[in-house]
Amino acid sequence: xxxxRFPAILLAGVVTVCGLCGCGDGRAKQPQGKPEVSGKxxxxxxxxxxxxxxxxxxELVAGFTARYAGEAEFDITVEYQGESNCKNALFGVIxxxxxxxxFADDQLRVMVAAGVLAPVExxxxxxxxxxxxxxxxxxxxxxxxxxxxxxxxxxxLYYNKAYLSDEDVKTLDGILRVAAANGKYFMxxxxxxxxxxxxxxxxxxxxxxxPDGVSNACNWNAADTEITGVDVAKGMLAVAQSGxxxxxxxxxxxxxxxxxxxxxxxxxxxxxxAEIWGENYGAAKLPTYTCGGKQVQMSSFAG
Numbered sequence: 001x002x003x004x005r006f007p008a009i010l011l012a013g014v015v016t017v018c019g020l021c022g023c024g025d026g027r028a029k030q031p032q033g034k035p036e037v038s039g040k041x042x043x044x045x046x047x048x049x050x051x052x053x054x055x056x057x058x059e060l061v062a063g064f065t066a067r068y069a070g071e072a073e074f075d076i077t078v079e080y081q082g083e084s085n086c087k088n089a090l091f092g093v094i095x096x097x098x099x100x101x102x103f104a105d106d107q108l109r110v111m112v113a114a115g116v117l118a119p120v121e122x123x124x125x126x127x128x129x130x131x132x133x134x135x136x137x138x139x140x141x142x143x144x145x146x147x148x149x150x151x152x153x154x155x156x157l158y159y160n161k162a163y164l165s166d167e168d169v170k171t172l173d174g175i176l177r178v179a180a181a182n183g184k185y186f187m188x189x190x191x192x193x194x195x196x197x198x199x200x201x202x203x204x205x206x207x208x209x210x211p212d213g214v215s216n217a218c219n220w221n222a223a224d225t226e227i228t229g230v231d232v233a234k235g236m237l238a239v240a241q242s243g244x245x246x247x248x249x250x251x252x253x254x255x256x257x258x259x260x261x262x263x264x265x266x267x268x269x270x271x272x273x274a275e276i277w278g279e280n281y282g283a284a285k286l287p288t289y290t291c292g293g294k295q296v297q298m299s300s301f302a303g
Contacts, residue, residue, distance in 0.1 A: 043068075044075040048089075048101035051080040052268060087111060104153055105137035106194070106301075108145060113214050117145040133302060152266065154300040155195065157287060158251070158273050159262040161280040169282070172239060172289040172298070175262050179244035187254050187263030190240075190247035194301065195264060198286060199236055201299025203227040227292040235291035 049057045057078050065074050079098065081089050086103035087110060094116065103111075111117050120126060123144045127135050134148035159169045163182055168174040172186075179186050189195045200207070204226055207218035220229035239245055246254060252269050254260035255276055264286065274281045286298035 042073045042075055044077075045100065046077045046079060046098040048079050048081040048086065048098040050082050050102065053102070054078075054080070090116065102149065103146075106153075108138065109140055109209075109214055112140045112145050120144040120147065151302065154302050155198075155264050155266045155286075156300060157262060157284045158255075158265060158269065159282045159284065160260075160277050161282045162277075163261040164282070166282075166284075169262065169284050170287055171295060172287045175287060176239065176242040176244040179261055180242060182261065184244070184261040185246040185254060185259050186244055187246050187249065187251040187260045187265075189251075189264070190236075196236075198264070198298040198300060199232050199289065199291070200229075202297045203232060203291065205229060205232070227296070231292040235289055235296075238290065 047057060047061065061076050061078065065076070068074075081098075081101070083102050083104045086101060087107040090097050090101065090103075090111075091114070097116075108117075120138075126138075126144060126147060130148050131151060134151040135144060137151065137153075138144050138146045138148045157169060159175070163184065164175060164178055168178050175186050178184075197207070200220060205218070205220050205222070205228075207216060207220070209215070210217050219225070220232075222228060223230075240247070246260065251260060251263040251265045252272055254263070255269070255273055270283075286300060288295035288297050290296075
């Protein structure tokens with residue numbers, strides 16, 4: 001077990017394509033219990049969080065120290081560690097890890113299976129204070145192992161209205177056509193199964209957890225389904241061959257240098273995109289794409 005003085009806080013991503021949701025009262029929750037004070041009256045804590053959340057982390061530290069003012073001196077170290085790679089970083093320092101850390105909900109089951117998280121003690125109150133979906137994302141088999149902070153870990157389509165109309169962004173074919181005609185790109189990370197799932201999610205092909213709660217089972221190799229995995233692969237190949245897909249760079253970087261006019265990302269890029277595109281800043285659900293001879297809706301995650 002990881003030795004922690006305070007329970008972990010779960011940060012589970014961003015705005016979902018199908019709807020907007022968040023914590024019940026919009027405030028980050030403070031760790032439960034009182035600080036463990038050393039003989040010298042000093043509490044030493046290490047906090048991990050994403051660099052883009054620096055202002056929030058500072059606010060949490062200030063709120064925590066104010067809450068326990070007069071009870072101890074505090075030595076709190078904030079280290080920047082992105083939620084997407086928290087599990088791997090944590091497993092690398094399992095005996096000397098942080099006291100409080102944020103991570104994306106898709107890492108929860110592996111952390112629980114590895115025994116690095118203990119159940120949250122005040123589950124009834126946490127359930128009452130937060131939306132159901134956020135609590136489910138912080139739980140395994142009905143037991144909560146982390147505190148939900150947000151319910152915004154999905155992704156959607158950003159587009160530049162100077163180039164793309166509301167009609168264009170309904171289909172990926174339309175986006176790629178406009179991008180190619182203007183020597184620009186549609187951005188999407190194809191190195192991550194989290195993003196690539198969007199091509200499979202609405203095809204009728206299935207993926208889910210095995211009874212062990214950790215490993216996956218899917219039928220994407222099935223040959224008797226209406227849409228097969230081969231159909232999806234062919235659809236993706238057509239997108240790749242369009243000449244207007246950039247699947248290697250970072251969406252934020254390509255928005256900055258002006259080469260991207262659309263891309264798949266989440267609210268973590270919203271401030272940047274709004275600042276650069278200004279009045280041409282647009283966002284919408286993911287488009288449909290051509291698969292198996294018809295238009296299939298791309299899908300996202302809620303976390």
